[in-house]
Amino acid sequence: MTAEYETGAPVAEIRDLRVETDGRAIVAGVNLRVLPGQVTALVGASGSGKTTTGLALLGEYPPAARVTGDVRVSGTVGHIPQHPAAVLNPARRISALLTDIARTQVRDLPRGQRRTAARERVLRALSDAQLPDPEAMLRRYPHQLSGGQQQRVVIAQALLLGARVIVADEPTTGQDALTKSRIVDELAAVAARGIAVVLLSHDLDVVRALADEVLVMKAGRVVESGPAERLWLAPRHEWTRRLLDTRPPSPRERPAEDTTEPVLRIRDLTARHGGSVVVRAPRLTLHPAECLAVVGRSGSGKTTLARCLAGLHRDHEGVVALDGTPLPRSLRHRDRAELRAVQYVFQDARAAFDEYRPVLDQVARTAVRLRGIDRQTAEEQALTTLTGLGLAPDQARRRPPRLSGGELQRAALARALLAHPRVLICDEITSGLDTVTRRGILDVLERLLRERDDLSLVLITHDLDTARLAHRIAVLDAGELVEQGPAERVLTAPEHPFTVSLMETTARLEAETGA
Structure with a gap:
């Protein structure tokens, strides 16, 4: 049901909302009031x-x-999804995407004025969304923009539509501190225009910086709400x-066996995308039982570097050596022992599983395929590993859609560990998680590093708190390896x-948010 509100009243309101699927309530009795120019944040764990x-x-x-309950909205609602590229037509330039919307706003003008008026509205919307050089932006396709730029184009779309409410769904997931700060400024500017913002986020630093009101959710219910302060x-x-207990791990001391031969050594690595150099790493090593964190801004080349190590990005030069022996560039040319030795855990765990097969089957298959053990033994080991990582047997037997992101x-960790790897590469595996799940x-x-002296870890992350788990940190900027050293030294000096x-x-972001 949709209804108009009087001036000064909420622009959106939810009363006693209940949403059930397969007989299970995923939202039960939620109430929400959204006021003009305010940021209302919904926080909580995955699911x-x-x-x-x-x-x-x-x-x-x-x-x-x-669905039962009442949802009332005054005016248009805009949406900033977690992955903005999903709502931008990849075959159309930004100018076409935005002009189509602007034309609907100038239909009442004389025909000779419509084109100029539409273009002015588009340029103003891009400027209001804090996109630099709007004229140049109009000529590009969505894939030619960074994730942050795509996000600002989506904000411009909402502004063109005259949205009175904008729902921002995890807008800072996977973003470094510099990009997060910019997103905070963008959403604050939207609210300053009198537009209500509903922020769905696990990132409590961003919520602290923006929110006027906060609703804390657990198992489909609001367990606490009130003014943010x-x-x-x-x-x-x-x-x-x-949720508010966000204490990071302390920087780890460098392991005593630092003088041993590296388990993984990189020399003169140059990686390319379509002919353009995207990563240069002259020298980088990983020692036995060591955790190396690779940090940098979004788009700095962290994931490309990790994919070179795993054989997932073959367009590179230089040497990636395991125990002194160069690894083939492509995993297609790596033998079973080499595949087993270097395992990769992806950021998007949901996309890494077949949604139609039980998780236990998919985890067990790794041991069958890479270690050559029989199916029954593999399932027993898979179940032991999964329960050891906190998944109950009934959860392990479910299909992926019935499990949360955490x-x-x-x-995904269990599947990689079942290969008995020498090197485990974790690519932003905590970036989309709430604080409780992330801590888990x-x-x-931390437990794996403590208990497994035959395992080394490469941790790809934009989050400096997560990087505290590491013994050493390597920093990438625009594809260049600009600094590396002991974690405590890099973090403090x-x-x-x-x-x-x-x-x-x-x-600065922590100081502004009071973290």
Whole structure:
């Protein structure tokens, strides 16, 4: 149901919303009031119901869902999805995408004025969305923009539509501190225009910086709500206190066996995308039982470097050696022992699983394929590993859609560990998780490093708190390896100007949010 509100009243309101799928309530009894020019944040663990609640303002629900309650909205609702490229037509330039919207706003003008008026509206929207050089932006296709630029184009679309409410779904997932700071500024500017922002986020630093009101969700219900300042200073519910407990791990001391021969050595690595050099790493090593964190801004080349190590990016020169023996560039040319030795855990765990087969079957297949053991033994080992990582046997036997993001990430870790790897590469595996689930994954990694002296870890991350898990840190900027050294030294006394800027921005964001 949609209704107009009087001036000064909420621009959107949800009353007693209940959404059921397969007889299970994923949202139960949620109430929400959204005021003009304010930021209302919904926070909670994966599967808590915050996305379902936010999308209800757009009239979107899971397939075959049973919905009760009342959702009322005044005016247009814009949407900034977690992955903005998904809502931008890749075959059309930005000018075409935005002009189509602008033309609907100038239909009442004389025909000779419409084109000029539409273009002016487009340029103003891009400027209001804080996109530099709007004229140049109009000539590009979505794939020629960074993730942050794509996000700002989506904001421009919402501004052109005259949105009174914007639902921002995890807008900072996978972003470094510098990009996060820019996103905070963008959303604050949107709210300053009198537009209501509904922020769905696990990133409590961003919520602290932006939110006026906060709703804390758990298992489909709001367990606590109120003004942001009160909630940070005096949380009342135990679950809220757990979410706010964001203590990072302490920097780890360098292992005593640092003088041993590296398990992995990189020399003169140059990686390309379509002829353009995207990564240069003259020298980088990983020692036995060591954790190396690779940090940098989004688009700095961290994932490309990791994919070169795993044989997933073959367009590179130089040497990647395992125990002194060069590895083939492509995993297609690596033998079973080489595939087993270097395992990769992807950021998007859900996309890495077949949604139609039980998780246990998919985890066990790794041991059958790479270690050559029989199916029954593989399933027994898979179940032991999964339960050791915190998944109950009934969860292990479910299909991926029935598990949360954090549960699937644990399953992805189990699958890689079942190969008995020498090197485990974890690519942003905590970036899309809430603080509780993220802490649980980091605890698992800390335990693996403590208990497995035959395992080394490469941790790809934009999050400097997560990087504290490492013994050493390597910093990438625009594809160049600009600094590396012991984690405590890099985090507290960085030497390269980019690393200094990264640390200062992180400290400033924490100071602004009171973290």
